[in-house]
Amino acid sequence: MAQIAAQRYTGASIRRSEDPRLLTGRGRYVDDIKLPGMLHAAFVRSPLAHARVLSVDVCAARALPGVVAAFTGADLEAMTVPGPDALSTLMGAAGPTPEFTLLATDKVRFAGDPVAVVIAESRYLAEDGCELVEVDYDELPPVASADFALDPGSPPLFANLGDNIARSRSRNEFGDIAATFAGADRVYDFRIDVHRHQNVPMEGRGCVASYDPDLGVLTMHAATQSVHVAKIAVTMRLGMEPDKVRVLAGDIGGSFGLKIGASREELATAAASRALGRPVKWVEDRTENLTASGQAREESFNVRAAVSNDGDLLGLDVTMVIDTGSYPGMGGMVPAIIEAMLPGPYKLAALGFESVGVTTNKAPYVAYRGPWASETFVRERVLDLIAKDLGLDPLEIRLRNAAPRTDPPAVMLTGRPLAGVTTRESLERVAKLADIPAFRRRQAQARAQGRYLGIGVATFIEAAPGPRSPEGASGPMGSESMRLRLDEDGFVVLFTGQMPHGQSHQTTLAQIAADEFGVPFEQVRVVVGDTDVVPFGLTGGSRSATMTGGVTLHGARRLKAKVLDFASHLMEVSAMDLQITDGNVGVRGDPASAVAVSEIARQAASGEFGADVDARLEVEAVFDGGEGGWSGGSHCAVVEVDVETGIVTVERYVAVEDCGVLINPAVVEGQIRGGVAQGIGAVLLERSAYDADGNFQSATFMDYLLPTACDVPRIEIEHLQTVPLDADVNFRGVGEGGMIVAPPTIVNAIEDALSPFGVRIYEQHLPPARILELIATAGSAQPSGSAQPGRSAQPGGR
Amino acid sequence: MKVTLTVNGTEYARDVEPRLLLIHLLRDELGLTGSHWGCDTSNCGACVVWLDDTPVKSCTVLAVMADGHRVLTVEGLANGASLDPVQQGFAHCHGLQCGFCTPGMMLTARWLLNNNPHPSSYQVREAISGQVCRCTGYENIVKAVLWAAEYEAGG
Numbered sequence: 024m025a026q027i028a029a030q031r032y033t034g035a036s037i038r039r040s041e042d043p044r045l046l047t048g049r050g051r052y053v054d055d056i057k058l059p060g061m062l063h064a065a066f067v068r069s070p071l072a073h074a075r076v077l078s079v080d081v082c083a084a085r086a087l088p089g090v091v092a093a094f095t096g097a098d099l100e101a102m103t104v105p106g107p108d109a110l111s112t113l114m115g116a117a118g119p120t121p122e123f124t125l126l127a128t129d130k131v132r133f134a135g136d137p138v139a140v141v142i143a144e145s146r147y148l149a150e151d152g153c154e155l156v157e158v159d160y161d162e163l164p165p166v167a168s169a170d171f172a173l174d175p176g177s178p179p180l181f182a183n184l185g186d187n188i189a190r191s192r193s194r195n196e197f198g199d200i201a202a203t204f205a206g207a208d209r210v211y212d213f214r215i216d217v218h219r220h221q222n223v224p225m226e227g228r229g230c231v232a233s234y235d236p237d238l239g240v241l242t243m244h245a246a247t248q249s250v251h252v253a254k255i256a257v258t259m260r261l262g263m264e265p266d267k268v269r270v271l272a273g274d275i276g277g278s279f280g281l282k283i284g285a286s287r288e289e290l291a292t293a294a295a296s297r298a299l300g301r302p303v304k305w306v307e308d309r310t311e312n313l314t315a316s317g318q319a320r321e322e323s324f325n326v327r328a329a330v331s332n333d334g335d336l337l338g339l340d341v342t343m344v345i346d347t348g349s350y351p352g353m354g355g356m357v358p359a360i361i362e363a364m365l366p367g368p369y370k371l372a373a374l375g376f377e378s379v380g381v382t383t384n385k386a387p388y389v390a391y392r393g394p395w396a397s398e399t400f401v402r403e404r405v406l407d408l409i410a411k412d413l414g415l416d417p418l419e420i421r422l423r424n425a426a427p428r429t430d431p432p433a434v435m436l437t438g439r440p441l442a443g444v445t446t447r448e449s450l451e452r453v454a455k456l457a458d459i460p461a462f463r464r465r466q467a468q469a470r471a472q473g474r475y476l477g478i479g480v481a482t483f484i485e486a487a488p489g490p491r492s493p494e495g496a497s498g499p500m501g502s503e504s505m506r507l508r509l510d511e512d513g514f515v516v517l518f519t520g521q522m523p524h525g526q527s528h529q530t531t532l533a534q535i536a537a538d539e540f541g542v543p544f545e546q547v548r549v550v551v552g553d554t555d556v557v558p559f560g561l562t563g564g565s566r567s568a569t570m571t572g573g574v575t576l577h578g579a580r581r582l583k584a585k586v587l588d589f590a591s592h593l594m595e596v597s598a599m600d601l602q603i604t605d606g607n608v609g610v611r612g613d614p615a616s617a618v619a620v621s622e623i624a625r626q627a628a629s630g631e632f633g634a635d636v637d638a639r640l641e642v643e644a645v646f647d648g649g650e651g652g653w654s655g656g657s658h659c660a661v662v663e664v665d666v667e668t669g670i671v672t673v674e675r676y677v678a679v680e681d682c683g684v685l686i687n688p689a690v691v692e693g694q695i696r697g698g699v700a701q702g703i704g705a706v707l708l709e710r711s712a713y714d715a716d717g718n719f720q721s722a723t724f725m726d727y728l729l730p731t732a733c734d735v736p737r738i739e740i741e742h743l744q745t746v747p748l749d750a751d752v753n754f755r756g757v758g759e760g761g762m763i764v765a766p767p768t769i770v771n772a773i774e775d776a777l778s779p780f781g782v783r784i785y786e787q788h789l790p791p792a793r794i795l796e797l798i799a800t801a802g803s804a805q806p807s808g809s810a811q812p813g814r815s816a817q818p819g820g821r
Numbered sequence: 822m823k824v825t826l827t828v829n830g831t832e833y834a835r836d837v838e839p840r841l842l843l844i845h846l847l848r849d850e851l852g853l854t855g856s857h858w859g860c861d862t863s864n865c866g867a868c869v870v871w872l873d874d875t876p877v878k879s880c881t882v883l884a885v886m887a888d889g890h891r892v893l894t895v896e897g898l899a900n901g902a903s904l905d906p907v908q909q910g911f912a913h914c915h916g917l918q919c920g921f922c923t924p925g926m927m928l929t930a931r932w933l934l935n936n937n938p939h940p941s942s943y944q945v946r947e948a949i950s951g952q953v954c955r956c957t958g959y960e961n962i963v964k965a966v967l968w969a970a971e972y973e974a975g976g
Contacts, residue, residue: 038912045920046908048855048895052921055854145849147840225859225867225921225955276857276921277955309860525918525956689915689961696958697918724864724953732946732959 032534032544036689039530040545041523044274051273053229053246054306061231062091064292064305065149067139067156068315069131072167072384072717073178074160076127076138083155084141089148092299093141093156094291096126102294109256110284110352121181121189121351121382125260125291131160132180132349133384134719135314137288142295142303165384165717169323169346172381180349180382189351190380195362197436198373203338207329211412215404217397218788219321219346219711220704221313222389223729224524226276228316229306230289232296243270243293248283248522249561254554256285257293272552275524279701279762280353280390281316282524283563287350288315310722317389318711319353320787321346322361324401329373334415336406336424338373339365345380347388354380354388360395366436367402368446368484368655369424374436384717390563392701393485393759396766400787403481403767407774408783417480417771418454422447425482428746432490442490442652443746445681446482449657453480453679456741457659470779475664476674477776481767484655487565487682487756488648490748498647503570504558507536507578509586509640511628513606513621515540515579516548520560521571523551525697526758527690528567532575534686539579541603542620558643565756569648572686573752578644585642590623592636650748654755656680658699658764662772666780666798669791671707671773673736680760681743683753688742691757696738698761704730705762706769710788777801824888828853829897837884843877844868846884847894855895855924859953866952869925870894876929878951895924898931906969907931916965918956925952930966939970 044050081093094102107120127138141152164178171177172187179186204210231244241263247253250270258268275282285293288305296303307316322345329338343361347354358378366374393399410420425446426433432442459478466476489499506518515536521528533547540547551557560571583603590608591598594616602611609617627638661675678695685691708728712720721727747753766787773794774784782801789797825834828851835850847853847870859867861880868879871893872886898905907930910916917923926949933940933948940948945966946959954962 036915039915041920042912042917045917045923046895046904046911046927047899048853048924050855050920052854052857054848054858057849057852147838147845223955225865225919225953226857275919277919279955306858308858309862309865525920527918693915693918693957693961696960697956698958700958701955723862724860725862729865729953729955731950731953732963733950735958735960737942737960738958 030538033538033686034684036687037530037534037544039527040533041527041529052226052276053231053244053273056231056244058231058233058302061302061304062142062144062299063146063149064140064142064295064303065146065153066137066288067141067153067158069127069134069136069138071131071160071162072134072165073132073163075130075163077159077161079139080157081139084152087148087152087155089145090141090143090152092295093139093152094295095139096124096128099125099291099294100128102298103260104262106259108350108352109259111355122183125287125294133386134717135386136349140291140295142299167384167713167715167717169344169381169383172383173344180384187382188379189347189382190355190358192377192379194375194377196375198338200338200340200373200375203373204329204340207337208332209330211328211330211409213326213405213408214785215324215326215401216786217320217322217400218786219318219385220709221318221711222279222281222391223312223727224277224279224281227307227309227312228282228286228289230292231302231304232293233302234297234300236300240267240269241293241297245270245272245285245289246275246282247272247285248278248524248563249520250522250552250554250557251520251559252283252561253285256290260290261293261297270554272522275522278524279392280394280563283390283561309724313727314719314722315386317352317387318348318385319389319391319394320397322397324397326401326405328405328409330409334410334413334420334423336369336371336409338371340375341365343378345378346383346385347380348383348385350387351380351382352388353390353394357394361398363437364395364398365402367399368426368441368444368482370426370433371436385713386711392698393763396763399481399483399763400767404770407771418450418459421450421480421482425450439486440490443748444484444653444655445743445745446484446655446657448743448745449655449679449681450480450482452741452743453657453659453677456677456679456739457661462661475666475776475779476661477664477772477774478659478661479768479770479772479775480657480659481764481771482655482657483760483764484653485565485756485760485763487654488569488651489653490651491648499651500564500566500570500648502645502647503560503574505574505578505644506558507582507642507644509582509620509624511621511624513542513619513624514546514548515542515582516550517575518550518557519571520558521551521562521567523562526562526567527687528571531686531690532571535572535575536579539576540583542606546606565654565758568682568686568754568756569651569752570646572754573649574644574646576751577646578642581642581644582640585637586620586623586640589627589636589638589640592632593623593626594618649752652683652748652753652755654682654757654760656760656764658768660768660772662769662776664773664776664794669794671789671794673703673769676736677739679741679743680757681745682757683747683755684744685742686754692740694757695740695761698759699738699765700730700735701762702765703735703769706766706787706789707734708790822885824885826887826890826892828892829894839883839885841884843879843882843884843887847879853894853896857921857924864953866925866929867922869928869952871928871932876932893928895927898927905931906972907934907966909972910965910969914961914965914968916957916961922952922954926954926962930969933966934970934973938973942967
């Protein structure tokens with residue numbers, strides 16, 4: 024078992040080096056970029072969910088003073104290389120690929136689908152031009168629900184698919200389903216729904232594309248989680264050579280999975296810049312962001328659970344339908360991750376998992392913080408429903424079913440070992456912090472006064488990065504590259520493909536490098552956001568703590584070895600006897616020998632050395648995740664439900680998390696709190712709502728409600744750091760966990776609060792109106808122990 | 822239309838369209854890009870600046886309405902090289918992640934402390950409740966403002 028070495032910076036809440044510019048208005052977000060001769064794009068968008076496009080007339084728009092150009096879908100196809108969505112291609116989406124055009128050509132597939140783009144001297148004028156574009160539509164029946172999409176009679180969104188099945192039905196089984204269910208005391212049936220909601224970063228999507236006709240080079244200033252993925256999309260669609268495309272990114276105002284690669288609008292903007300030979304900016308407004316940037320979730324699960332009378336969860340048999348909207352994107356990949364993660368930290372004997380993905384006339388499907396999060400919601404909801412039916416305590420049923428920590432570790436039914444998972448520890452700890460017995464007394468007193476308090480617990484694990492596979496052949500998350508250099512000013516420079524958008528990499532990676540190399544924190548420079556200089560990479564999937572933290576540590580170690588090796592020639596001392604501390608190279612035990620690393624670097628750059636001396640103080644490092652490991656934790660919420668208004672107040676929220684070694688506790692806790700806040704929003708407020716005709720109902724912040732400072736409580740956090748697995752790298756990702764586990768935590772608490780009414784909850788979105796409905800329809804609808812049709816439990820025996 | 826306004830102590834005169842929003846005047850005409858355009862509907866507060874002595878959402882103020890008035894933006898918050906205690910509090914308490922909402926949050930916080938030097942955490946939450954942060958879960962923003970209050974009280 025590895026020991027955690029004492030470090031100077033790693034583990035400390037170092038103040039962020041990002042902050043000075045961001046606090047003084049000197050951040051450089053994409054909309055802050057102003058290039059000479061820059062034009063502005065605005066898009067004409069479909070008001071209809073599903074229609075044939077009969078004609079698009081841009082003549083009047085083109086004639087408007089200030090408008091420079093207007094392009095239709097057909098124009099854009101002629102200006103670019105037709106082909107499938109680059110992101111789907113990159114991610115290896117299975118099955119036939121839906122037709123993909125930058126703007127709608129023959130038909131529109133959601134309310135907000137772009138049909139034309141107007142380029143003008145200002146955004147105001149571009150929007151004026153949009154008003155003058157005339158589009159004739161022939162309306163088609165909207166496919167506004169997954170149920171209708173599954174109907175073979177529904178009109179297909181994509182002619183080349185022939186139906187509305189985006190991801191064909193498939194089924195996998197682990198363990199002996201038939202025997203497990205046959206041997207169970209009880210079999211339950213539940214239908215659990217997760218609603219559509221979305222990322223909503225405060226900064227929407229946007230780019231400035233600048234084509235230089237003389238050089239034939241396109242420079243794209245993007246807001247993206249990966250400059251290289253964006254570059255691939257641009258080169259593919261514009262048919263350009265990779266060395267003629269450069270993607271840059273500066274500060275990014277959040278993303279949460281939304282800004283991966285380059286969107287249709289961004290590619291259209293790039294194509295327009297090339298056609299016009301001038302820079303073009305497009306920054307979406309909030310209505311575009313809510314309507315068209317992308318949405319996530321909207322999944323339904325039919326769950327059969329095989330359970331013993333004592334509360335052992337023996338098997339699950341799950342059928343999942345995912346509504347991937349009009350352009351499936353990430354949606355095609357989600358079911359496989361949900362399948363893999365569904366057992367969670369519990370010792371199931373059997374799992375059946377069937378899934379199908381459909382296309383509907385709704386906004387495109389994108390990744391949103393923990394794209395597979397519904398596996399945790401379903402599992403943690405089902406456990407509470409079963410516990411309630413069996414009269415078990417929610418904590419007790421979890422402790423009973425959680426796999427114990429053993430050596431070798433228990434293996435998830437779907438294949439991954441649960442190495443180092445501390446579910447039981449975090450459950451016990453969060454229960455103690457929340458003092459559940461004291462809460463129960465308070466709850467009883469409150470009920471006597473007509474007040475309804477509830478407590479909810481949920482637990483999760485996240486493969487961030489996940490364990491090394493038993494065969495050990497490959498790392499859990501592929502590999503991560505980094506280039507590191509010692510500059511003549513004495514700075515250790517890290518070139519990373521990570522593209523931070525709030526995660527503080529400029530600070531955290533510098534902490535690790537400073538410790539490992541031996542320079543002050545201020546003497547590390549982190550370079551991001553330029554395809555000409557950074558290696559391939561992507562910020563997402565909670566990968567950077569382990570993968571980029573790890574490559575930073577190993578890279579700094581290699582760079583240090585190289586610098587010491589070079590210094591040993593200069594100083595005529597064995598490298599073994601040299602060390603780097605506080606930015607100086609010196610002989611161990613001889614402080615007077617110290618030479619600044621800047622001096623070493625200057626000598627390396629200017630001196631002439633023999634062939635046996637490597638004076639190039641630069642290394643490239645690759646890290647495969649080492650022994651990997653899980654992050655995870657257990658959360659507990661206390662809520663009060665006002666049964667007159669349906670308003671839910673989160674009174675207390677406690678998180679016990681295990682993400683291994685903390686690089687920067689303030690940053691880790693910021694990630695957890697932010698995720699929990701989004702989870703609270705997802706349950707109590709946020710919904711990407713469509714009516715039965717596919718009209719979008721939440722296109723402004725007056726309709727799509729985000730949690731404010733009065734909706735989110737103080738979030739208490741405690742860390743477990745119990746199980747280092749790797750000799751060096753035990754940092755684990757925390758980007759998504761809060762958003763994964765907060766929804767079931769809150770819903771479990773609400774159901775507990777409403778238990779005097781007999782309310783049972785099978786859904787995630789619980790705004791006040793829905794709370795009142797649940798109370799009004801409870802009792803008669805949910806008597807325990809009898810078979811129920813539709814969305815209800817069928818507890819009890821066979 | 823002619824508009825003359827004083828932003829962060831500097832007087833600017835511009836000829837603008839009547840429909841131009843104050844946020845766009847500040848960002849696009851004056852190059853003060855620290856204030857951000859977030860929602861168009863006065864809900865998110867990324868665009869909060871002071872008009873004279875009051876925080877306003879500059880996405881729903883016409884530039885011409887600022888004629889003859891003073892505007893304070895995040896660029897004018899620090900006193901020379903010395904950061905305002907609110908700015909220091911945000912740095913000290915990790916009160917920001919992506920930083921997009923931060924300028925508006927800080928301008929509201931500055932106004933709050935000018936009018937209530939010793940707010941409770943609830944009063945801080947209430948003061949910023951017309952603004953949205955999608956990253957932090959607000960807790961560290963509240964801490965940052967309380968830190969500034971304590972700092973200014975000499976604590």
